[in-house]
Amino acid sequence: MTDPDFHKDRFDAERFAELRKTIEQALGELGELHHPNFHRSAAPHLGDPRDLRFPTWSSQQLIDIIHAAACTEQFVAHPPDQIDFSGFLPVFTRLETLTKRGSEYGRVATVNLSSKRIFFGETAVGDEHSVSIPVQSTPFKVPILTVHSHPTSSTARDSYHFSAIDICSFLELSSLQFTVVVAEGLTLIAMRTDATPRYNDQVEERILKLRDSMRSSMAGDMTGDRAIRFTKDVCKMLNLTLYRIKHSDGSGVAKRVIN
Numbered sequence: 655m656t657d658p659d660f661h662k663d664r665f666d667a668e669r670f671a672e673l674r675k676t677i678e679q680a681l682g683e684l685g686e687l688h689h690p691n692f693h694r695s696a697a698p699h700l701g702d703p704r705d706l707r708f709p710t711w712s713s714q715q716l717i718d719i720i721h722a723a724a725c726t727e728q729f730v731a732h733p734p735d736q737i738d739f740s741g742f743l744p745v746f747t748r749l750e751t752l753t754k755r756g757s758e759y760g761r762v763a764t765v766n767l768s769s770k771r772i773f774f775g776e777t778a779v780g781d782e783h784s785v786s787i788p789v790q791s792t793p794f795k796v797p798i799l800t801v802h803s804h805p806t807s808s809t810a811r812d813s814y815h816f817s818a819i820d821i822c823s824f825l826e827l828s829s830l831q832f833t834v835v836v837a838e839g840l841t842l843i844a845m846r847t848d849a850t851p852r853y854n855d856q857v858e859e860r861i862l863k864l865r866d867s868m869r870s871s872m873a874g875d876m877t878g879d880r881a882i883r884f885t886k887d888v889c890k891m892l893n894l895t896l897y898r899i900k901h902s903d904g905s906g907v908a909k910r911v912i913n
């Protein structure tokens with residue numbers, strides 16, 4: 655016959671060990687949090703993103719650079735011609751699939767400054783014109799990328815753009831390095847650079863003014879070629895580098911379009 659207390663003891667011991675681990679972890683994080691040089695202590699071997707001059711970024715370099723920018727709060731000054739987003743591609747193409755239902759979907763990615771790992775939050779669903787993506791950050795988990803989808807209305811080409819609101823909400827959250835639009839067959843990526851202005855009322859005004867001037871000069875809604883023109887012009891104006899991934903090539907490599 656087994657002693658009933660034996661199991662109870664073991665259960666308590668396991669629970670105690672678990673509890674101790676949780677407390678130790680929390681204390682460790684608190685300790686780091688109060689370390690005055692936390693950001694510098696988490697800073698990567700790559701150093702200041704403004705000094706980097708890689709002509710292309712591999713998927714590992716992309717993670718290193720995302721981490722470096724999140725730690726130093728500085729952005730690249732020399733954008734590459736190509737970036738390997740293959741690690742992100744499954745998330746992008748999943749949103750493309752969901753969007754066939756007709757609504758916009760969105761997610762945010764954060765980087766953990768201590769482990770350098772990138773996590774995607776839950777998938778938010780909106781309506782056919784917008785989606786609001788809940789963004790949470792802590793001193794350790796910094797939001798670095800938002801992605802949302804544009805459903806195809808009449809033609810897929812109509813959804814290949816960033817709207818003025820897309821750009822404003824990207825710039826408003828100053829830690830974001832990339833904003834991404836996924837459409838049928840294509841992903842568009844805008845990357846913040848060292849020359850991108852900090853967001854304020856004047857910047858917002860310039861973005862809306864550009865949109866309105868294009869609306870009135872071309873008359874009518876911003877769809878198709880007009881929306882693509884706006885996307886290119888707004889990226890030029892704000893020194894955002896624009897990339898695109900063609901889903902048909904399957905590689906997840908983003909090629910530079912402008913800037």
Ligand SMILES: [Zn+2]
Binds near residue numbers: 802803816817820835
């Ligand atoms: Zn949008």
